[in-house]
Amino acid sequence: MNATSTYTQKKIMSTKLLNYYEAIEKASADMLAAARTGNWDEVVKLEGACAVLIAQLKNAAQSSQLMQNEAKEKSRIMQRILLNDAEIRHLAEPWLEDLDQLMGGNRPAMLH
Numbered sequence: 001m002n003a004t005s006t007y008t009q010k011k012i013m014s015t016k017l018l019n020y021y022e023a024i025e026k027a028s029a030d031m032l033a034a035a036r037t038g039n040w041d042e043v044v045k046l047e048g049a050c051a052v053l054i055a056q057l058k059n060a061a062q063s064s065q066l067m068q069n070e071a072k073e074k075s076r077i078m079q080r081i082l083l084n085d086a087e088i089r090h091l092a093e094p095w096l097e098d099l100d101q102l103m104g105g106n107r108p109a110m111l112h
Helices: 003-036 040-061 068-102
Strands: none
Touching: 003 040, 003 068, 040 068
């Protein structure tokens, strides 16, 4: 394999990894949209889809890595995912408190 085809192969694999991050970000944004409307069944469904994508990403990452410019995009994507997650958690707190009350309120207080 020559240098050009090796670079091309690495670029293809790197792009595939970035596609996983983008798909996880999309699912995260969809989860946030569902949480904002109180559709917790959809949030749970999308959380399952995220888990599958994360497992696929971990598997793919064992045989390739992101190129430098894509690593920067991964960082931006991860920041957006974390912001979405934080807002979902904030939106879920009242729902979790209601669930706690329905279950008898016997669980220890959550620490933030």
